[in-house]
Amino acid sequence: MTGELSPIDTAKFVAARRAADMVQSGMRVGLGTGSTAAWLVRCLAEAVRERDLHFRGVPTSTRTAEMARDLGLEVITLEEAGWLDITIDGADEFDGELNLIKGGGGALLHEKIVASASDRMVVIADAAKEVESLGAFPLPVEVIPFGWKATQTLIDEALTAMDVMGKTIELRPGADGPYRTDEGNLILDLKLTRIGNPRQLAMVLNQVPGVVENGLFVDICDQVVIGHADGRVTLRDVTADTVSEEQYDVGGDGNAFGDLGE
Known part of the structure; x- marks a missing residue:
């Protein structure tokens, strides 16, 4: 990838990068579907290369499975995994209680099964996905x-x-x-x-x-990682009732993203 990312892609990227840091070696990880989840897969592939991360991923769609394999990630089925340590996925909308609308990418059934079979579900999203009441997205x-x-x-x-x-x-x-x-x-x-x-x-x-x-995900999501166009990341934890914020240096030349590939 060359050049600068758009503001929306910058927000998705920093959210995905922060969530990728939650994955530790030995984990079984649910991999979501959609444009933001695709950034996660790229960030995890980068972590495998750069910090020798070892994990097994359970994709929620054939698209995610193909992308993960193409980037060299180990892919297994949910039956092989048995249970997951964490699932990281995007959302079409989320509210203040971390209720979600998902399924814009068509994988809502697999996404809900995988998320429900996890110790923790983390949603990654840009700030525009937060709404006062669900329903604007079909x-x-x-x-x-x-x-x-x-x-x-x-x-x-x-x-x-x-x-x-x-x-x-x-x-x-x-x-x-x-x-x-x-x-x-x-x-x-x-x-x-x-x-x-x-x-x-x-x-x-x-x-x-x-x-x-x-596509209503109620009482399933534990945390949401919200990315912003200026590189800020807000981490909201509904179980601990905490909110924290971090800043990523996204730069102006796109170099921070160049090793992720298209």
Whole structure:
């Protein structure tokens, strides 16, 4: 990579670099999916080269698995790992209680399984992902292909009793027909604008026949690492109820990022 990073990529990079420092040799690590998680994989590959870090990664998608292998990281399955020490992943939105919306990249089912099978889940995000109330980002719901239109109707009926501002539901498109997850399922994107009670909505959605999982991550995230365009990193820990801040020297010539590759 050459030249300067954009402000948003700088924020993602410093968040990923701080989270990569949490990984210690011998750990079993869940590797998330998405643009910020991709920065994490690059930072971990750099740590393997520069500080002789040894760990085994469990990717949450085929995309992350391919990237990790290409960068020389050891990749195993969740079955082989058994249980994880830490999962580090991005988020489409998070609120003050570290409730999340995830699944913009289509891997919400694997992401939730991996995060739930970890001692600790850490979210890495740029500051723009923090919201007062979840819902501005469409909520992904993974559904089986059979009878998906009936499932959509049932979801629409269920939303009538929920504390949400809107209830538009769209089938996510892919490159050639509907988008398909790694499990071959479909995704319905719920445009709700505001979600008043994420915990209640998550429970109700998962009771609808045909729904596999939803993108609300409630009581799963332990820490969030927030990156800023000026190189600052804010670390918020919901369990310890602490907030700390660090500063990274990002420079102006892009040299700090040159060894990460494209």
